[in-house]
Amino acid sequence: MTKNKKGGGIIYTVTNNKTDKVVYVGITTKSLSSRKKDHEQRAKRGKTNLFQETIATLGAENFKWVTDNTLYENDELAQKEQELIENYKKQGVRLLNEDRGGGIQKTVYRYNVKDGGLLAKYTSLEEASNSVNSTKQQISRACINKTQYKNHYWSYRLQVPFQPKKDNRLKGVIQCCPSSGKTIKIFKSIAEASRVTEVNKNSIAKCCRGERKLAGDYFWKYK
Structure with a gap:
């Protein structure tokens, strides 16, 4: 594959060969080899973002670039990239993406x-x-x-009426007994729960998302 058709683009992922984990998700209207070369050249010139800094530090040979070559229109491309990044985040994968879109024009x-x-x-x-x-x-x-x-x-999506993303930081949380599951106390937000119980708010959030079992010796869930 040398060049994508006009108005189309591909999604690609980059894996760290040492950890065998995906570290970056990107999109491009060019070929994968061309986009890979662009990132590596920027890393060498020092014009870098976090991903390119990592390439410069670990070496380009330590990364594997993959795409299935499925072509998407520009607007759909941005949406697919967003969905893939969100899926990785839900799995607890820490990506090096600082921005999204690969410079592609979209509505x-x-x-x-x-x-x-x-x-x-x-x-x-x-x-x-x-x-x-x-x-x-x-x-x-x-x-x-x-x-x-x-x-x-x-x-990037046409949705009328538009439904904004709910901020989980403002959702109520329930502090539960780990052995019985019974409610101990209900808080208006993670911030309030952390302030009252002195349990780290990031730990409470991870427990609510199912990424860890307990936080501060308690089980937590969203209200």
């Missing part, structure tokens, strides 16, 4: 925070960021995280 939608109504449609991150005097990186993060930014919601 951006801006929504009303009150009712989720569509306010505007942009043909690129640059056009969207210029509309609110911001940066492409900030708009991209808002699209990926489905969070409010500049008093609006942003997304």
